């Protein structure tokens with residue numbers, strides 16, 4: 001039996017009774033889209049993050065797209081993010097019609113390098129999206145200071161770091177908005193696609209509420225007025241006795257968190273801290289016991305509580321390392337093999353190899369070893385022995 005890099009069945013097994021019960025309850029209720037289960041989870045998750053509002057959406061990519069639109073970002077604008085992320089971050093920027101601008105990551109910690117940020121601003125820059133990649137927060141105080149000095153907002157891409165802390169504060173409460181993915185393998189995973197936007201800003205909140213339901217209703221009317229610098233007079237809004245959802249003010253999306261996913265997530269959220277703690281514990285064992293000097297281990301910035309969505313190593317000969325571990329029953333992963341500026345879909349942006357050396361090095365030499373809370377002590381030892389034998 002191969003030891004997987006990630007595994008969702010074991011977590012399901014550990015909560016099966018509760019999850020099955022919650023799922024059946026939704027099936028029997030007949031309410032499948034939005035509704036009380038979604039509202040409950042939104043409240044629970046915002047509270048967990050220490051933020052005021054959250055808006056459940058279809059997935060983490062839609063969360064990014066909707067957050068950008070709710071902030072009025074689109075054609076002609078530029079948004080800065082890092083060259084090393086999952087494609088969604090850059091894709092969302094392009095999807096709203098804005099231009100992704102990349103900066104390099106910091107060596108060893110792998111999050112956005114704040115020292116590279118200033119030079120990336122132009123008078124078109126409207127937002128910065130730092131990515132809390134692999135489970136640790138970017139240096140948010142520095143990033144927010146620089147971005148806000150340029151009147152740009154900061155949107156956290158928290159898809160890989162639900163529950164992580166920065167200077168004692170939870171991720172998702174550190175910028176102007178935050179986007180989370182509940183893709184099944186993420187630290188907090190649904191039983192399908194799901195995502196959420198978290199914010200303390202009431203205007204952004206209303207904008208996200210509108211965009212996830214086709215830009216309709218009172219939130220659509222309000223957001224349209226805000227984005228077009230018009231006075232909003234609620235008393236002038238008249239739905240003529242019809243459903244507000246049939247009055248569309250913005251071109252939006254059908255992207256809602258569904259009740260089944262919200263119910264699954266509500267069962268799992270109370271366990272997130274203990275799961276993250278177990279990931280940290282496994283990482284501490286790896287840190288301690290991996291002694292192979294061909295391997296560079298991940299560095300945790302001193303201000304961070306890393307929650308190890310993955311455990312990223314650097315090794316010169318990655319192909320040989322992966323083959324060696326595979327033979328010993330250990331699966332490895334690569335997150336991610338192609339940096340954003342070298343993706344074919346972004347060729348038109350005009351970047352070239354050599355522009356972001358740290359991201360490029362990680363794309364070529366980065367590799368992850370098994371990391372999920374349900375790993376057994378025996379499996380952890382097998383992984384360590386294999387890595388050290390290489």
Ligand SMILES: *Cc1c(COP(=O)(O)O)cnc(C)c1O
Nearest residue numbers: 059060061086088159160181183
């Ligand atoms: C997973 C991920 C996303 C996208 O989430 P989906 O729910 O798959 O759309 C965005 N950004 C990062 C960094 C991710 O890892």
